Amino acid sequence: MVGEYVCTLSEELLQRAKEEINEVPERRADDIEHIRDWLKHQPHITARLDDWTILRFLRGCKFSLQRTKEKLDMFYTCKTLCPEWYKNRDPQDKKIRAILELGVLLPLPGYDQLGRKVVLGRWGIYDPRKISMDELIKSVGIMLDVMMDVDEKSSITGMVMVGDCTGLTLQHALSFTPSHARKSLFFWQEGYPMRPKGLHYINTPAAFDTVFNIFKSFMKEKMRKRVHIHGTDMESLYRHVPKSVLPVEYGGTNGTIEEITKYWIERLDARRDWLLEDEKYVVDESKRPGKAKTSAELFGLEGSFRKLNVD
Structure with a gap:
């Protein structure tokens, strides 16, 4: 198992997780493995494959597998398109x-x-x-x-x-x-x-x-x-x-x-080593199945904001 997850949550928090974000402890490992297997088969994404990283995204998407895949793809895409924020992150x-x-x-x-x-x-x-x-x-x-x-x-x-x-x-x-x-x-x-x-x-x-x-x-x-x-x-x-x-x-x-x-x-x-290592987890748009994503497509400004006046 890659970076096996060890739960630190109280019984009360586990109950909240079940009610609020659809987390089922008995199914957790299978959900993580499903996402890990999907990531391994994405030719354009180099991702962290440890349990905890994947679980954080599952929780952030209320355990919707489809939404988790979309968010992970977007996370690594944005990181790649924003090198001014995600390169040389040495504390x-x-x-x-x-x-x-x-x-x-x-x-x-x-x-x-x-x-x-x-x-x-x-x-x-x-x-x-x-x-x-x-x-x-x-x-x-x-x-x-x-x-x-x-x-x-x-x-x-x-x-x-x-x-x-x-x-x-x-x-x-x-x-x-x-x-x-x-x-x-x-x-x-x-x-x-x-x-x-x-x-x-x-x-x-x-x-x-x-x-x-x-x-x-x-x-x-x-x-x-x-x-x-x-x-x-x-x-x-x-x-x-x-x-x-x-x-x-x-x-x-x-x-x-x-x-x-x-x-x-x-x-x-x-966590310096973890932060520096994080640079290698990115996407390669030349390997993305289908159309490559660009900064203009994701972050392009609406015309109205070019005319924004500052009082």
């Missing part, structure tokens, strides 16, 4: 390290009251004149990929994002182009086995609307309904995300930003 690279040390994106210890992973994004904390949007997205991707690989519980319960927009300026807004918005949201919605359960924005300045309206235009309707904008009202946030899961700096009791940042940098260093 010890000087530029990436500097971004990671800022703590732009931090999965918080523990889980919220519904068992979901809470991830804190501090979107105004970096200098857009020194850090490009592609460098930022690459660094965020490194963090999310390692988090999803080490956190089995969230593959069942999903995750919640808290976006702190303190310090967000027009310069930040301009660096996040419609192309970045479309590509990143397409990839995360169509290619990733994520289960996003909520997006909460706090400390939103005027520049936020410019960025968010671009971003929202590419969101699926289901995701739009899960967006909450709290402004500076922290009590409003606490009704959704308890203080017990938030850092001290946000009125919580869950450690400091510095401690959480240090913890994750150590985790990323420990």
